[in-house]
Amino acid sequence: MTTSRELGRPRRRRWVWLAxxxxxxxxxxxxxxxxxxxxxxxxxxxEVWAAVPGARSLxxxxxxxxxxxxxxxxxxxxxxxxxRDGRADRVVKxxxxxxxxxxxxxxxxxxxxxxxxxxxxxxxxDLQTLSRARPEVLFDGLPDKRSHGWRYxxxxxxxxLYVSIGAPCNICAVAGLEGTIVRFDADGGPPEVFARGxxxxxxxxxxxxxxxxxxxxxxxxxxxxxxxxxxLNHAPQAGLHFGYPWYGGGDARTSDFRGSEPPxxxxxxxxxxxxxxxxxxxxxxxxxxxxxxxxxxxxxxxxGSWNRTIPDGYRVARVRFENGRPVSWEVFAGGFLRDTFLRxxxxxxxxVDVEELPDxxxxxxDDRAGVVYRITYQAP
Numbered sequence: 001m002t003t004s005r006e007l008g009r010p011r012r013r014r015w016v017w018l019a020x021x022x023x024x025x026x027x028x029x030x031x032x033x034x035x036x037x038x039x040x041x042x043x044x045x046x047e048v049w050a051a052v053p054g055a056r057s058l059x060x061x062x063x064x065x066x067x068x069x070x071x072x073x074x075x076x077x078x079x080x081x082x083x084r085d086g087r088a089d090r091v092v093k094x095x096x097x098x099x100x101x102x103x104x105x106x107x108x109x110x111x112x113x114x115x116x117x118x119x120x121x122x123x124x125x126d127l128q129t130l131s132r133a134r135p136e137v138l139f140d141g142l143p144d145k146r147s148h149g150w151r152y153x154x155x156x157x158x159x160x161l162y163v164s165i166g167a168p169c170n171i172c173a174v175a176g177l178e179g180t181i182v183r184f185d186a187d188g189g190p191p192e193v194f195a196r197g198x199x200x201x202x203x204x205x206x207x208x209x210x211x212x213x214x215x216x217x218x219x220x221x222x223x224x225x226x227x228x229x230x231x232l233n234h235a236p237q238a239g240l241h242f243g244y245p246w247y248g249g250g251d252a253r254t255s256d257f258r259g260s261e262p263p264x265x266x267x268x269x270x271x272x273x274x275x276x277x278x279x280x281x282x283x284x285x286x287x288x289x290x291x292x293x294x295x296x297x298x299x300x301x302x303x304g305s306w307n308r309t310i311p312d313g314y315r316v317a318r319v320r321f322e323n324g325r326p327v328s329w330e331v332f333a334g335g336f337l338r339d340t341f342l343r344x345x346x347x348x349x350x351x352v353d354v355e356e357l358p359d360x361x362x363x364x365x366d367d368r369a370g371v372v373y374r375i376t377y378q379a380p
């Protein structure tokens with residue numbers, strides 16, 4: 001006689017196998033980098049250039065023949081191209097023990113790091129010396145809060161270090177340095193608030209002709225799948241206010257602050273992206289490897305949505321500039337989303353930053369896969 005327990009075994013076995021398949025799917029759809037899956041315009045080619053855990057901000061340093069790669073953990077790596085042939089020769093961990101080592105910049109033989117709570121620099125005549133150097137604290141009064149606590153940093157044409165400081169919340173009143181972009185003298189000292197009213201300012205880049213700051217800003221969550229738009233902002237001078245928290249992004253008002261008005265006129269973004277795509281790093285192209293039409297345009301990494309029913313982002317966008325101002329954007333490097341059985345679109349990569357090598361090729365960091373890609377061009 002067949003018992004009810006025996007009848008249940010095949011069904012139970014099927015459920016066990018289904019659970020195994022579902023458990024394996026994120027690994028299959030996630031962290032394995034495969035540059036051949038990237039979609040690019042004709043003539044472009046992508047390859048995995050270097051494996052770097054949690055790769056985030058990228059800074060090419062010519063005197064050291066190296067690219068520094070930050071992370072949102074405690075480490076900074078250097079990818080060395082000793083013979084300057086555009087290929088990575090080795091990856092070296094140069095700093096550890098930092099508190100959210102996301103923001104990095106280089107100037108006059110020093111590596112600057114904007115941690116969650118402070119700004120430091122290290123003397124770096126060579127990588128070996130850097131790995132043993134003690135930090136020189138330039139400022140230790142950044143808001144020490146985890147939410148939006150990953151800083152971005154870049155030197156401007158004025159020789160000062162610009163650091164982004166996000167609001168420590170989704171939508172809330174900010175205080176002190178929260179929700180600002182500040183700038184420091186290269187040797188440290190108290191910061192000057194350069195811009196206010198920004199929710200989560202991330203990528204910082206200076207226009208190659210005007211020298212004006214352009215920065216990306218991530219809009220608020222929980223305002224719907226299609227609101228608010230993400231921002232590319234233009235800050236040609238100090239003292240501008242960009243609307244947060246009265247605006248969640250673009251001209252989308254937040255319900256919490258609808259009953260009051262900002263304390264200063266609001267500077268609206270010059271260009272917007274779809275909601276929740278999370279624009280991060282921005283780079284103005286100045287090289288000669290890519291076709292001439294790319295020179296002066298910007299590349300923006302869209303890290304990808306988490307607060308959206310159907311995922312969006314997960315790409316590198318090209319922003320076209322005309323007469324020094326952004327006019328439109330289009331997908332440059334895509335394909336980081338793939339359809340998976342039962343779970344729909346899943347991301348195997350999440351672009352963070354874009355940097356340019358001396359030969360004009362592009363580097364793109366991916367913190368999901370833990371790699372840096374190199375994109376080259378050869379006329380078809």
